[in-house]
Amino acid sequence: EIVMTQSPATLSVSPGERATLSCRASQSVSSNLAWYQQKPGQAPRLLIYAASTRATGIPARFSGSGSGTEFTLTISSLQSEDFAVYYCQQYNTWPRDTFGQGTKLEIK
Amino acid sequence: EVQLVESGGGLVQPGGSLRLSCAASGFSIRSYAMHWVRQAPGKGLEHVSAISSDGGSTYYGNSVKGRFTISRDNTKNTLYLQMGSLRVDDMAVYYCAGGVGGSYSNWGQGTLVTVSS
Numbered sequence: 001e002i003v004m005t006q007s008p009a010t011l012s013v014s015p016g017e018r019a020t021l022s023c024r025a026s027q028s029v030s031s032n033l034a035w036y037q038q039k040p041g042q043a044p045r046l047l048i049y050a051a052s053t054r055a056t057g058i059p060a061r062f063s064g065s066g067s068g069t070e071f072t073l074t075i076s077s078l079q080s081e082d083f084a085v086y087y088c089q090q091y092n093t094w095p096r097d098t099f100g101q102g103t104k105l106e107i108k
Numbered sequence: 109e110v111q112l113v114e115s116g117g118g119l120v121q122p123g124g125s126l127r128l129s130c131a132a133s134g135f136s137i138r139s140y141a142m143h144w145v146r147q148a149p150g151k152g153l154e155h156v157s158a159i160s161s162d163g164g165s166t167y168y169g170n171s172v173k174g175r176f177t178i179s180r181d182n183t184k185n186t187l188y189l190q191m192g193s194l195r196v197d198d199m200a201v202y203y204c205a206g207g208v209g210g211s212y213s214n215w216g217q218g219t220l221v222t223v224s225s
Contacts, residue, residue: 034211036153043203043218044145044153049211056213087153091210095141095158095167102152 002026002090006100012108015078021103023071023088032092035064035073038102039084047086048073075105083107110134110214112204117219124194124223130187130204130216137161137206138182144189145212146200146221156202157189172198191221199223 003026013019023033031051036044046055048064051071061076075082088100116128128144144156157178158167166178177190187204201220207213 032210036212038153043215044205044212045215046207046211046213049207049209049213055211089153089155089211094210095143095160095165097143097155097158097210099145099153099155 001096002029002093002098004088004090004098004100006086006088006103008103009101010104010106012106013078014108015080017078017108019075019078019082019105021073021075021086021105023066023073023100025069025071025090028068029090029092031067032090033064033066033071034089034091035062036087036089037082037084038087044087078105080107112206112214112216114202114204114216114219117202117221119222119224120194121225122195122223125190125192126194126221128189128191128202128204128219128221130189132185132187132206132214135214136182137180137185137187140206140208140214141210142178142180142187142204142206143212144178144187145203145205146198147203147218148197148200151200154200159187194221194223196223 033051035048038044052064143158175193201218203218205212205215
């Protein structure tokens with residue numbers, strides 16, 4: 001099983017600043033990586049797929065990069081609605097998809 | 109509007125069974141691989157089970173293998189998860205999800221399964 005490790009576990013950032021979240025895979029997943037946002041009491045929402053492609057309706061301040069084992073989600077200028085938990089997911093070994101443990105993005 | 113709606117969750121005793129359903133509307137699931145993902149209280153996301161678009165291939169996580177069965181009825185546009193021999197550590201919100209290409213673009217709102225005596 002591919003293990004996905006996210007860092008940091010919690011990230012404190014002020015509104016308007018940039019946030020950078022990391023995700024590392026225990027072996028290469030090529031570009032088969034997605035990012036999801038989850039707010040309390042809600043289902044996850046797809047933000048990024050194929051490592052760097054924004055899903056429909058996702059604002060341009062969200063961007064993804066990386067390939068192989070190292071990936072990054074960047075939020076360029078944090079808005080109040082962006083404070084949430086973010087998960088990465090690899091689907092290179094479908095159907096044995098795996099999720100990272102999540103990064104909580106909180107207001108500084 | 110694209111929508112997935114789960115049902116069938118509830119309170120069950122350890123060792124009991126439940127059948128979850130996930131009804132799709134606004135799109136046809138026949139083109140999608142479908143998944144069940146669960147989230148225990150205060151925890152992260154766990155991929156529980158998956159089924160290919162035609163139902164010919166299935167996957168189960170180690171924690172549920174031999175106890176859960178995933179199935180689909182494309183004519184009814186519905187996904188199912190039959191859960192048996194339920195344990196306390198199966199307690200979670202169960203989401204159905206699906207999408208093209210491996211990522212999950214569509215999610216239901218989740219259904220809560222509580223396992224307690």
